[in-house]
Amino acid sequence: MPIIVNLDVMLARRKMRSKELAERIGITEQNVSLLKSGKVRGVRFETLERICEALDCQPGDLLEWRAEPSADAGLSD
């Protein structure tokens, strides 16, 4: 999936556990785990706002776009 969620990196930087973040932002710990692993269809702006407030970061610190490798990558001309 092209959108990478770097929540685990930010949690490590802020020395915060998933459980504490879940309590602060009002979602379940299970949903925090799903978000960390990128196994969600999307994030509401409200949730993103709360995460940024709790971790004192920007949305760009949490979300990253990475192009998927194309099928013919590596083939020589």
Next chain:
Amino acid sequence: MDTEPAVLLARIGRISIVMEWVTAALGLGLASAYVGVWLTPGAVEGLISRSVLPAGTPFTLDATTRTAGFVVGLVPTGLVLWGLWNALMLFRGFCRGAVFATPAGRRLRRMGIALLLLPAASLVASGVASVLLTIDNPPGQRALALSVSTDQLIIAVIGVLLVTVGWVMALAARIDEENRQFV
């Protein structure tokens, strides 16, 4: 506000608890009444004279026609019981919070199908019963009694509505599942 999800869900739960018992009682009552009518001396004869054949039509009710009548009458009665069973399971699901769930849509569609088929089933059952009861009569005194009322047509329309709402519920269940995947 009474349209808040929590308020509506609580209301659905409260009504569903009551309706679970009501539909169970209705189903048991209907099944008991159906068997009771056939076991009570004179009850079937009275029912035939009032509801199946034109007044004054002679008929034969021996062991064979009694058994055949019981079986024929099971068709519309069975449909109603099947519809009530699905209603019971639907309300039970609502009690457990499974409102936007695939089974709810399936139950609604089945209730709709029961209602949709009921007028035709009743028509066929009463027609077959009238023939069975008068088949031993002399020529000219045999009867094929068929009746359609606006009530039955309205029931069929409600059946189509429930089937459609069942499809809507299936769609809602998919949307709800998708929505849950957003955090």
